[in-house]
Amino acid sequence: MNRKEFIKGMGVVAGAAAFASRAKAACAASCACGAGGGAAGTLPNRVLGSGRAAMSVSTFGFGCMGLTPYKGRINITTKFGHEIVDGKATGRQTSRPDVVRRYCEESLRRLRLDSIPLFYQHRFDRDTPIEDVAGCIAGLIREGKVQRWGLCEVSADIIRRAHAVCPLTAIQSEYHLMHRLVEKNGVLDVCREQGIGFVPYSPINRGFLGGDINEYTQFDPANDNRQTLPRFQPEALRLNTRIVNVLQRFGRTRGMTSAQVALAWLLAKAPFVVPIPGTTKQAHLYENLHTLDFTLSGGDIAELERAVEAIPVIGDRYDAEQQKRVLG
Numbered sequence: 001m002n003r004k005e006f007i008k009g010m011g012v013v014a015g016a017a018a019f020a021s022r023a024k025a026a027c028a029a030s031c032a033c034g035a036g037g038g039a040a041g042t043l044p045n046r047v048l049g050s051g052r053a054a055m056s057v058s059t060f061g062f063g064c065m066g067l068t069p070y071k072g073r074i075n076i077t078t079k080f081g082h083e084i085v086d087g088k089a090t091g092r093q094t095s096r097p098d099v100v101r102r103y104c105e106e107s108l109r110r111l112r113l114d115s116i117p118l119f120y121q122h123r124f125d126r127d128t129p130i131e132d133v134a135g136c137i138a139g140l141i142r143e144g145k146v147q148r149w150g151l152c153e154v155s156a157d158i159i160r161r162a163h164a165v166c167p168l169t170a171i172q173s174e175y176h177l178m179h180r181l182v183e184k185n186g187v188l189d190v191c192r193e194q195g196i197g198f199v200p201y202s203p204i205n206r207g208f209l210g211g212d213i214n215e216y217t218q219f220d221p222a223n224d225n226r227q228t229l230p231r232f233q234p235e236a237l238r239l240n241t242r243i244v245n246v247l248q249r250f251g252r253t254r255g256m257t258s259a260q261v262a263l264a265w266l267l268a269k270a271p272f273v274v275p276i277p278g279t280t281k282q283a284h285l286y287e288n289l290h291t292l293d294f295t296l297s298g299g300d301i302a303e304l305e306r307a308v309e310a311i312p313v314i315g316d317r318y319d320a321e322q323q324k325r326v327l328g
C-alpha cells in the first residue's frame, strides 16, 4: 500500500484537519502536527482539561509528523511559536501577540476552518511573558477563532501562570519509557492538580521502542531528523536495544508487541494522558490502536519500570541547540 492509499484508507485521519472542527466524534487532541481521531467514532474517549477548557478526545491521537511527503497537499497544523520569515523557519521562537494572531489567521485560512479546536504554543518564547501569550489566546477564544489552547515542553511554573490567565486544555511534551522527565519536574503533577490534559509526544520514542530500529538503520538525510539526535546515533541505538528487549520480553508473555507495551504503560499512567503515536503504516496504526485490548496492572507497571530503570539510557534526546528550546 502506498502512502496515498494509506491516507485514503484512513479516511478519518486524512480528513482530520477539516474533520476536526466539525465532526461530532472529536478529533483527538494530537493536532500540532498531529491530528487525531483514528477510529474516533469507536474508540473510548478521554478528557483533556476541565471546566470550559475541557476537550473530549479519542484515547489515542494520531501523530501526522511522519506524513510530511504530503506537504503542499495536506497541511495539518495547529501550532504557533516558530518564527517564520519569508516562508522559512529562522530557528528562533516568537509568541508575540501580533505574531500569534497572524499565525492563527493563516492557520484558519490554510486549514479552511472557522475556528481552531486546539492551538498549541510550540515552543516557549523567552522574550514574551507567558501571561501576554495567554492574554492573546484568551482574546482569540473570545472572538471564536480558537477554541482551546495548550503548551509544549514548558515548566510547571509556566503552566501555572498560563493557566491562571487562560485555562489550558493540554500540555504536550516528550514522554515515554526512555524519557520520564515530566514525572520528576512537576509537569504531570500540575496537570493532575489543575485538571489539564497531558499529550505525550513521540510516545514510542520516535519508533525506537517499536523494535524495528537498530544501529544499521539508515535515516533519510533529507527528511528524517532522527539522524541529528544523540540517542539515534549507531552506538547509542546498539546499547539502548537492551531496553527494547525488556519491552519485548515483557510483552511476549502477555501477547503484546513492544510498541503496545510502550503505549499501554503511558495509558496506565493517568486517565488524562492521550499519547499521539505517529505512523505511515496501516498495520502499525492497527497494532497501536489494539493496545486498548490490554490493561496493565499496578504490578505489571512496577515490574516493567524496574526492568527498564536497571538499564542506563545512552545518548541525550536532543542536541545542545534543540535542548535550548525546551524548558524542564
Ligand SMILES: NC(=O)c1ccc[n+]([C@@H]2O[C@H](COP(=O)([O-])OP(=O)(O)OC[C@H]3O[C@@H](n4cnc5c(N)ncnc54)[C@H](OP(=O)(O)O)[C@@H]3O)[C@@H](O)[C@H]2O)c1
Pocket (backbone or CB within 6 Å): 030, 032, 033, 034, 062, 063, 064, 065, 066, 122, 152, 172, 173, 200, 201, 202, 203, 204, 205, 206, 207, 208, 209, 210, 211, 212, 259, 260, 276, 277, 278, 279, 280, 281, 284, 285, 287, 288
Ligand atoms: N511537540 C513537539 O515538540 C513534538 C516533537 C515530535 C513529535 N511530536 C508529535 O508527536 C507525534 C508522534 O511523534 P513521533 O513520530 O516523533 O514518534 P513516535 O510516535 O514515538 O514514533 C513514530 C515512529 O514509530 C514507528 N512506529 C509507529 N508504530 C509502530 C509500531 N507499532 N511498531 C514499530 N514502529 C512503529 C513509525 O514508523 P512507521 O511510519 O514505519 O510506522 C515512526 O517511525 C508526531 O507526529 C507529532 O505530532 C511533537
